[in-house]
Amino acid sequence: MKMAIQQGGLDMAAVTASLQDDRCGAAVVFEGRVRNHNEGRDVTGLEYEAHEPLAVSEGEVVLAEAARRWPIRDAVCVHAVGTLEIGAVAVVVGVIGDHRGEAFEAARFIIDEIKARLPIWKREHYVDGPAEWVNCQRPVID
Amino acid sequence: MHSIQVRFFAAFREFAGTDAVLLETDAETVDDVFEACLQQFPRLFRPEASLVAVNEKMADWSTAVRNGDEVLFFPPVAGG
Structure with a gap:
């Protein structure tokens, strides 16, 4: 099991190279990429910021939870920080298991929990206005 | 009164205009500490799902x- 934070866009093959086990008939890899739109706005790129020690320790907790819930053999997750262009790989989750069922389910669990729990923030750059932190808009008071 | 070192991340740093402040406060909980910060940094606010660490x-x-x-x-997270 390995959780890491890395500067700049990720290389999926490098992240998942360690996932080798002859007992495993399934390898599931999820790659999260920077898309060019969000909530109706054109996005030109973004920045990720993380509190690295806590992002790594919380990510390790997520991987351990997945290993308890499903009979997987190994799992890795790497999340990018810094400036990323459209199409760059921002996060990679890789899981190997004897069979595909547990590998798919564990990979889905890991990416969902990573997105919800790790202290990582995204600042989007837009075509039509100044950059904004995602999920941090001030409520409009009538 | 006691001294509490506060650090702001991401959007919170932007709202506060600084990444850290040393508070002399009688705050008893993390919630009290944030209230004290609101007094000091008028542009600060607390979105739902904000997280904290001590x-x-x-x-x-x-x-x-x-x-x-x-x-x-920590403001609401947005990884992935």
């Missing part, structure tokens, strides 16, 4: 604080 460990808004503690304020 001394490099994830904590709750009701977590008690003591003299010398470091409180980290």
Whole structure:
């Protein structure tokens, strides 16, 4: 099991190279990429910021939870920080298991929990206005 | 009164206009510390799902604080 934070866009093959086990008939890899739109706005790129020690320790907790819930053999997750262009790989989750069922389910669990729990923030750059932190808009008071 | 080191991350840093402040406060909980910050930084606000850590460990808004503690304020996360 390995959780890491890395500067700049990720290389999926490098992240998942360690996932080798002859007992495993399934390898599931999820790659999260920077898309060019969000909530109706054109996005030109973004920045990720993380509190690295806590992002790594919380990510390790997520991987351990997945290993308890499903009979997987190994799992890795790497999340990018810094400036990323459209199409760059921002996060990679890789899981190997004897069979595909547990590998798919564990990979889905890991990416969902990573997105919800790790202290990582995204600042989007837009075509039509100044950059904004995602999920941090001030409520409009009538 | 006690000293609490506060650190702001991401959007919180932008709202506060600084990444850290040393508070002399009688705050008893993390929630009290944030209230004290609101007095000092008028542009600061607390979006739903904001997270906190005390001394490099994830904590709750009701977590008690003591003299010398470091409180980290994390705005809503957006990884992935």
